[in-house]
Amino acid sequence: MxxxxxxxxxxxxxxxxxxxxxxxxxxxxxITTDDEALLEELYNLAKRLDERMDTVERLVSSDNPDFRPARLAYDSEQDNQQLRELEQLIAEKKGAAK
Structure with missing residues (x-):
């Protein structure tokens, strides 16, 4: 046995x-489709917040010439290039899903 x-x-x-x-x-x-949707939503929110921060810093600097932005890289081309690459990857993924 x-x-x-x-x-x-x-x-x-x-x-x-x-x-x-x-x-x-x-x-x-x-990663699930819900996770992908959440990541895309968070990315869009972060992008909008970055644009708002740029606008606020521009407005404050126009009112106060002594103002120095707290961010290390104000509207950096390197950051913008990375965002464009990420947007391209998202667009390619959406195109492949259809």
Missing amino acids: EEVLAIVAIFIALPWIVLHYITKWKTSAT
Whole structure:
């Protein structure tokens, strides 16, 4: 009886446990469509906030010539280039999904 139990454990239970956790690992490693939508919404919000911050700093600097922006890189071309690349990736992903 113990031999049968050992054979069942080795050839049925052990592979089932391994395959079960491999499946769990693969499904948890992917990003869901809800997660993608949330990330896109957060990206758009961050972009709008960045534009607002640029506007506020421009207005304050026009009223007060001694004002120095608190941000290290005011409307940096390097930052803008990274945003354009990210927008291009999002547009390509949307085009591929359709």
